[in-house]
Amino acid sequence: LSYSYEFEDGDTSTDKNPSHVFMAAGAHQVKVTVRDGRNLVTQETITIQVNRSNEAGFNTDSGFGQTSIKMYPNPASSIVNLQPTDESVEIAEIAIFDIRGRLIQKYEPSIVANGNRYTLKVDDLAAGVYLVTTTTESGATQMHRLIVE
DSSP: OEEEEEETTSOEEOOSSOOOOOSSSEEEEEEEEEEOTTOOEEEEEEEEEEOOOOOOOEETTTEETOOOEEEESSSBSSEEEEEESSTTOOEEEEEEEETTSOEEEEEOHHHHEETTEEEEEOTTSOSEEEEEEEEETTOOEEEEEEEEO
């Protein structure tokens, strides 16, 4: 599979798991194109809602002003783990959206937490590309692209 992301500010990425910093809170458009080996293409424009964050800091994994949350394995087939790189950070909200931005599943962090790791069951999701959003107790939101096989 090949991926192409076009952000509304003109930035682009062909990374499998891109990251992008939106400079302002509000709704932002991202055009996502996925092409398979048979040259079949699916393309969607998704809206990402960015909330204002009071969290500040520097993390070499994710850039200025963000707390990095690792997601693994990706692609996944049965479970996916979310783990903040800073052990003092707690996740307050976890949600999975389809590529069109529709809410598929919300998880209660206290139920899926195992110490500093949050384990999500994804074996009931159809194969495809999903967006996982996490919001920390301080209000910082991060989005990851998840591939379910």
